[in-house]
Amino acid sequence: xxxxxxxxxxxxxxxxxxxxxxxxxxxxxxxxxxxxxxxxxxxxxxxxxxxxxxxxxxxxxxxxxxxxxxxxxxxxxxxxxxxxxxxxxxxxxxxxxxxxxxxxxxxxxxxxxxxxxxxxxxxxxxxxxxxxxxxxxxxxxxxxxxxxxx
Amino acid sequence: xxxxxxxxxxxxxxxxxxxxxxxxxxxxxxxxxxxxxxxxxxxxxxxxxxxxxxxxxxxxxxxxxxxxxxxxxxxxxxxxxxxxxxxxxxxxxxxxxxxxxxxxxxxxxxxxxxxxxxxxxxxxxxxxxxxxxxxxxxxxxxxxxxxxxxxxxxxxxxxxxxxxxxxxxxxxxxxxxxxxxxxxxxxxxxxxxxxxxxxxxxxxxxxxxxxxxxx
Numbered sequence: 534x535x536x537x538x539x540x541x542x543x544x545x546x547x548x549x550x551x552x553x554x555x556x557x558x559x560x561x562x563x564x565x566x567x568x569x570x571x572x573x574x575x576x577x578x579x580x581x582x583x584x585x586x587x588x589x590x591x592x593x594x595x596x597x598x599x600x601x602x603x604x605x606x607x608x609x610x611x612x613x614x615x616x617x618x619x620x621x622x623x624x625x626x627x628x629x630x631x632x633x634x635x636x637x638x639x640x641x642x643x644x645x646x647x648x649x650x651x652x653x654x655x656x657x658x659x660x661x662x663x664x665x666x667x668x669x670x671x672x673x674x675x676x677x678x679x680x681x682x683x
Numbered sequence: 684x685x686x687x688x689x690x691x692x693x694x695x696x697x698x699x700x701x702x703x704x705x706x707x708x709x710x711x712x713x714x715x716x717x718x719x720x721x722x723x724x725x726x727x728x729x730x731x732x733x734x735x736x737x738x739x740x741x742x743x744x745x746x747x748x749x750x751x752x753x754x755x756x757x758x759x760x761x762x763x764x765x766x767x768x769x770x771x772x773x774x775x776x777x778x779x780x781x782x783x784x785x786x787x788x789x790x791x792x793x794x795x796x797x798x799x800x801x802x803x804x805x806x807x808x809x810x811x812x813x814x815x816x817x818x819x820x821x822x823x824x825x826x827x828x829x830x831x832x833x834x835x836x837x838x839x840x841x842x843x844x845x846x847x848x849x850x851x852x853x854x855x856x857x858x859x860x861x862x863x864x865x866x867x868x869x870x871x872x873x874x875x876x877x878x879x880x881x882x883x884x885x886x887x888x889x890x891x892x893x894x895x896x897x898x
Contacts, residue, residue, distance in 0.1 A: 547704060578707045625740075628765035632740055636872060657768030662711045 542677050547580030549672040552590030552614075556607060557640065558597030561658040562624040566594060568661045581668055587614050591676065592668060598626040598633040598640035599647060611648040617679040619651040619671055620644070623664060628653045651675060718771045720762055721782035728781045730758040732822065734773035736800065736861035736878060743767040746822075746862075795885040802861040803877040804844065804853045810873035815846040817865035817874050823858055 555563055569576045570583060584590045587610055599607060611620065622644045625631035630642030644650055652671045654663055693699065713719065730746050738744045743766035750757045760773065760782060774782045775791055776798050791797075818824050818831070821843055825832035828839040837845055844853045844865075859876065866874045 543704070574711060575708070580703075625765055625768060629742075631766060631768065635741070653765065655764035655767070660713060660717070662713065 538678065542673070545676045546673045549579075549581045549592060549668060549676075550584055550590045551581055551592040551594055551668065552584045552587045553594035553596065554587070554607070554610060556595060556597040556603040556627075556644070557600040558624060558626050562596040562626070565658040565661050566596070566623070566664060569664055574661045574665060576665065579665060579669055581665070587611075590614055591618055592672060593618065593620045593648075594623055594664075594668075595620055595627050595644045595648070595650070596623050598630045598638075598642040599644060600640055604641055604647065607644070607647045617676050617682075619675045620648050621667060621671065622650045622653040624659060625655060625657045628655055631657060716786045718769055718774075718785035718787060720764060720767060720769060721760075721771070721774050721784040723759065724781060724783045726779050726781045728758040728760060729779055730822075731778065732860040732862035733776045733778065733800075734760050734782065735863065736802075737772045737776045737798075737880065739770060739772070740766055740768055741867060744773055796882055797885070798880055798882055800861060800878060800880045802856065802859040802879070804856055804859055804865075805875040805877060806844075806851050806853065807873040807875070808850075810871045811851050812871055812873075813846050813849050813851055814870065815851070816868050816870060817851070818842060818845045820864050820868035822862065822864060823860055827858070 553563075553566055568574060569581075576583065587593060591614070593611065593614055595607070611618075622628055626633060626642065627644040627650075628642075630638075630640060633640045634642050641647075645653075652667055654667045656663060728746065730748075732746055734744050735746055742763060744760055744762050746758055746760050748756050749759045760777075769784070771784050771787045774784045774787045780788060815835075818837070819835050824837075824842045824844070827841050827843075828837045831837040831839070831842065831845075839845075840854055843855050843858050844851060846852070861876055861878045863876055866876055
């Protein structure tokens with residue numbers, strides 16, 4: 534591996550751009566994600582930057598059991614993210630549907646049914662440090678030498 | 684040219700490079716009192732199914748027979764991450780203290796609280812097709828009548844419920860442990876187990892008599 538490639542990879546490790554989408558959660562996981570931005574956890578010191586527009590992001594954090602209205606919109610949103618990209622399912626709702634996955638409910642969990650999910654963080658809700666650790670763990674693997682994978 | 688040199692002199696500062704590549708504070712870790720996923724303490728599980736009964740989430744915990752030693756079955760509660768919401772109720776209710784999570788057991792001992800429960804099996808006769816899936820799925824039934832576990836039919840009247848003359852009959856409601864296995868296995872959503880759970884506290888001076896402090 535050339536020196537330039539090593540430098541590129543180490544910079545990529547410290548430049549992770551995330552965007553998050555709430556496909557109908559109870560708001561618990563959203564609050565935990567917002568807690569990551571606060572000074573106590575301080576996402577940006579790890580090189581994680583949050584964007585409102587998925588076109589600016591590389592990592593999509595998906596929260597919530599997918600409701601009927603999100604079934605066609607979530608893949609559309611996923612397609613808007615430029616390569617390389619990963620999706621992380623946060624919370625039990627995104628992984629299994631949990632309490633919302635019952636007969637007669639208007640949800641269609643899990644998220645992995647609709648978009649490819651690289652990693653899932655269980656918990657109801659997961660702690661902010663669990664979320665940060667997961668993003669930091671998956672991003673270097675996903676973005677390492679990505680131009681050679683094309 | 685001046686802008687380029689200004690850019691380089693700004694970006695090549697040791698302080699800037701250090702702050703870019705190094706994290707300022709260590710990542711925070713979970714505190715000791717945090718109620719994480721329950722862990723196995725290694726104590727012997729008596730498969731009373733209390734944890735399955737109290738669990739508010741479908742499919743989050745199941746008590747399984749994992750092996751056998753010296754002719755005795757080994758049972759273990761198995762937790763499913765992605766379903767478990769870490770409420771800690773299974774830890775609190777377990778009479779053998781098989782599970783542990785955070786400082787729940789310590790707090791229960793301090794407050795000297797315990798839980799008491801009664802169950803009512805409700806069968807919606809309009810929906811029930813009399814297929815008997817619930818009586819075959821029931822882990823208590825399987826233990827009472829081993830023939831039911833192996834063959835799927837029973838003539839015993841000691842079981843909690845069974846199909847009699849094409850109709851589901853609840854025979855021994857008092858034997859129910861409230862584990863909700865029948866509710867999850869019913870194809871017609873005809874079963875319901877009403878769980879009445881009271882949280883009680885021992886009187887501080889007398890450890891044997893209990894007073895009702897509300898549920």
